[in-house]
Amino acid sequence: MSLLKIQGLTQKFGGLQAVSDFNLELSQGALAGLIGPNGAGKTTLFNLTSGFYQPTEGQILFNDRNTRGLKPHQVTGLGIARTFQNIRLWNDMTVFDNVRVAQHHALGYNLVDALFRSRRYRRSEQRISLRAHDILDAMSLSDYALELPKNLPYGLQRRVEIARAMALDPKLLLLDEPAAGLNSSDVEDLIQLIRWIHDEFKVTIWMIEHQMKVVMSLCTEIQVIDFGATIAEGTPEQIRSDPAVIKAYLGDENI
Numbered sequence: 001m002s003l004l005k006i007q008g009l010t011q012k013f014g015g016l017q018a019v020s021d022f023n024l025e026l027s028q029g030a031l032a033g034l035i036g037p038n039g040a041g042k043t044t045l046f047n048l049t050s051g052f053y054q055p056t057e058g059q060i061l062f063n064d065r066n067t068r069g070l071k072p073h074q075v076t077g078l079g080i081a082r083t084f085q086n087i088r089l090w091n092d093m094t095v096f097d098n099v100r101v102a103q104h105h106a107l108g109y110n111l112v113d114a115l116f117r118s119r120r121y122r123r124s125e126q127r128i129s130l131r132a133h134d135i136l137d138a139m140s141l142s143d144y145a146l147e148l149p150k151n152l153p154y155g156l157q158r159r160v161e162i163a164r165a166m167a168l169d170p171k172l173l174l175l176d177e178p179a180a181g182l183n184s185s186d187v188e189d190l191i192q193l194i195r196w197i198h199d200e201f202k203v204t205i206w207m208i209e210h211q212m213k214v215v216m217s218l219c220t221e222i223q224v225i226d227f228g229a230t231i232a233e234g235t236p237e238q239i240r241s242d243p244a245v246i247k248a249y250l251g252d253e254n255i
């Protein structure tokens with residue numbers, strides 16, 4: 001059964017068509033890549049899938065449920081978590097609080113819940129803290145739990161951002177350019193980390209990445225878009241030798 005099914009997705013921003021009739025089917029457990037030149041519409045697709053934008057046309061089915069009209073935290077509640085191209089951590093909160101608070105945020109807790117501190121609320125607070133400890137431990141971040149993210153090296157900040165998404169116990173993890181800004185040894189660590197997360201948590205992963213090394217070594221299925229439309233899809237081997245891909249990336253020696 002497919003976990004994520006995207007059908008005829010189109011997104012217009014005024015006169016600009018950022019995504020055109022995009023289709024995708026991701027089965028449970030997939031580790032899939034989305035690549036394409038700058039401005040091709042990749043992040044727009046993630047913004048649509050995570051509920052930040054509502055599509056102009058088409059539909060997104062997650063576990064057969066149409067996500068149209070859902071707010072981002074409701075989409076997260078269904079089991080879709082994401083990271084961002086530019087790391088978005090709360091820099092004045094500790095690493096532990098970043099991972100803990102993300103769960104409140106995603107579950108849509110409000111001031112009333114917090115003020116009345118019902119037993120159910122206190123219990124879920126405990127559960128959330130426990131989950132934060134567990135995930136930091138699993139991702140070798142416990143030593144940094146009380147640090148502020150801004151004081152950590154960039155590679156660790158990335159790791160914290162992924163930990164924060166994983167604390168939501170997602171069925172689908174969207175990674176938007178996780179290797180952006182990392183040095184080559186951090187990139188190696190990241191490849192190991194994503195592979196480990198995929199195997200350990202049995203989470204389906206859909207990732208955008210410009211670094212071909214990352215995509216080609218991790219993803220078993222890759223879709224290539226240009227000007228918002230799919231120009232190729234297949235295995236890393238098929239993508240590498242696809243003439244349309246080579247043309248779109250002409251001059252890019254990374255392919």
Ligand SMILES: Nc1ncnc2c1ncn2[C@@H]1O[C@H](COP(=O)(O)OP(=O)(O)OP(=O)(O)O)[C@@H](O)[C@H]1O
Nearest residue numbers: 013016018036037038039040041042043044045085
């Ligand atoms: N909120 C918005 N309003 C207007 N135009 C937008 C908006 N978001 C994206 N765009 C435009 O849509 C197109 C696709 O942008 P998008 O960020 O999805 O591309 P991308 O493939 O993620 O690019 P990159 O690899 O550079 O991150 C671009 O032309 C961009 O300027």
